[in-house]
Amino acid sequence: MSHVLDEIELEGIELDLFVEAMRRRHGYDFSQYAPASLLRRARLLAERHGGGSISALIHRMLHEPELLPQLLEGLSVPASDMFRDPSVFHALREQVLPMLASHPQINIWQAGCAHGEEVYSLAILLEEAGLYERSQIFATDLSTRALERAHEGIYPLRSAQQWSRNYVAAGGLHSFSNYCSARYGLLKLDRRLRRNVTFAQHNLTADEMFCEAQLVLCRNVLIYFTNPLQQRCLALFRDSLVRDGFLCLGLRERPGAAAAEADFAPVDANLRIYRRGAAMSGRRL
Amino acid sequence: MAAIVLGGSAGGTEALKAVLGGLDPRLPQAVLVCCHTGSETVELLCEMLGHVSQLPVIEAGEREPVRGGVVQVAPAGYHLLVERDFHFTLSADPRVNLSRPSIDVLFASAAAAWRNALIGVVLSGANADGAEGMWELRRLGGCAIVQSPDSALARVMPQAAIDRAGADHCVPLDAIAPLLNRLCLP
Incomplete structure (x- = not known):
């Protein structure tokens, strides 16, 4: 097995760990979310709360439960418009x-x-x-x-x-x-x-x-x-x-x-x- | 499978016509288009592009598989993303660069899916959407083509892409289709 993982693969591991940590730490399961948009949201959260790193975001999620509402907000339905469509x-x-x-x-x-x-x-x-x-x-x-x-x-x-x-x-x-x-x-x-x-x-x-x-x-x-x-x-x-x-x-x-x-x-x-x-x-x- | 992603804004429709009109119908690549039109649907855009393109032009559908040899256009009002298993995902997340669909969002997800089997093309436009996406695309080994700003109706977008990401090819509009054909066909 190759030990050379590129950053895309590493980020994939980080996202999996993030999902696993959310489930075990807070009881929210995002494993059935479409990966591309979930990754995009996780990246945005990582920029805001983890200095750009999903691993750092996981650390904060595990140790700072008060962050949960902000994480859920970043991972849930975005704002709409009145009478959209x-x-x-x-x-x-x-x-x-x-x-x-x-x-x-x-x-x-x-x-x-x-x-x-x-x-x-x-x-x-x-x-x-x-x-x-x-x-x-x-x-x-x-x-x-x-x-x-x-x-x-x-x-x-x-x-x-x-x-x-x-x-x-x-x-x-x-x-x-x-x-x-x-x-x-x-x-x-x-x-x-x-x-x-x-x-x-x-x-x-x-x-x-x-x-x-x-x-x-x-x-x-x-x-x-x-x-x-x-x-x-x-x-x-x-x-x-x-x-x-x-x-x-x-x-x-x-x-x-x-x-x-x-x-x-x-x-x-x-x-x-x-x-x-x-x-x-x-x-x- | 490999793919070409194209992004444009002001003057983008005209530029897309020129590029798609010149593409070889034998092209096996998937062709993905993100164009800021300001309309509520891309029905007309697809129709217009379908008239000039020898490849079929359709709107990209939620969780549909990406298809080679077909031009697939991002729907109005949604970001278009490509999953690693080459299916489309739509997102109603907030606008990026005041745009939804955003070229950055499409290019970044396509770059992660195809890596060095991706060609990105930034066309005429009056804002800087696409510059970040092009940077990501090049970082992951994709090939960047930018319409030369002098040949663009609106030069801001191609110039921003060059400034942020550089380019493997910076060519006038009428040279883009021949270049794509050369790069994509054996």
Whole structure:
């Protein structure tokens, strides 16, 4: 066996050790994350907390447990935009919400909510559809720091123009500025928008279902996972959904065969909106 | 398998047309493209490039295998990365150099996957995306081609690549395709 390993191979070992150390020290399993994007995030964390070395980052992770929230933040879903991909929110408004309106109580699970941009987008949609009073949004993320940010609902003001355009393109009935105030270079969303939102930590690699939902949104999260973990998530979403419940994924996600296997039929395949089939009942826990 | 990665921004579409239009259809390499277009999709870009290229041009799909002899374009709004097993991974991580997809991100992951079996090409553009990626690519043994800044509609990007990483070839736009054909075909 050759003893000459080049730095790419060494870095591969470091990444494996990092994953192993995260699992054994903190109980978080990243072994089913797509390696290329995981390595990129580990490198960024190593630059910030390990002087550029993943080995040094591992040392700090092991000996400084207070670093964990920052590590989880660096390894979890990145921030989004309000009404990102307006056509999707338009379709939710036009096609999905009218179907949900028949339910006396509407539960929505947004898995991987990051800083909450899409949570508040949903809340606005529900508000404008007159459904918010009987809706409950469960917004979950792996990162507690992200959840704190999401709960605050404060964003850089520079996002406002784009978000306002997105809101209009998504079919917004009023003006985006009705829902926020601008001060000191920051955009603060109306706190009333979160009156029916519950923010909670949930780990898609390990945790089970926790609600019965009419709609699950999980956008641009599965792209970070390998196939087995994607399948786990799709099964989890199916089991969390009522019959005929809706699933909305990211625009470039390709759940393909795995989604069909998990009993999802496309409502609008281009927009990655699916519906749980009626044929199969959910797994009983 | 080996690959060519191309990056461009302002003036990049025109430059890509010139390069892809001149590529030999027998090329066995995978051709990966990252171009900042500012559009919401790359559908039009693929169509436009498909008209001039003799190789098929498609959008790179999440966890699809990288295909030789095919031009695969990074989707709008996502970083495109290549796994070590030569499948694509997408990422919605924050912009790099104000760009998503970022040329740096594509080049760095491709460099780790292909090492010295990779050719990187930096074309016209008005920001410095691609310079770090080109540096990484050369560090891992890849071959760097830069469009000569004088032949670029926007010279900032090729100049930044040269300043940061140097280049194995710095040639005018119309010389890039013949050079690639020479380097890639036996």
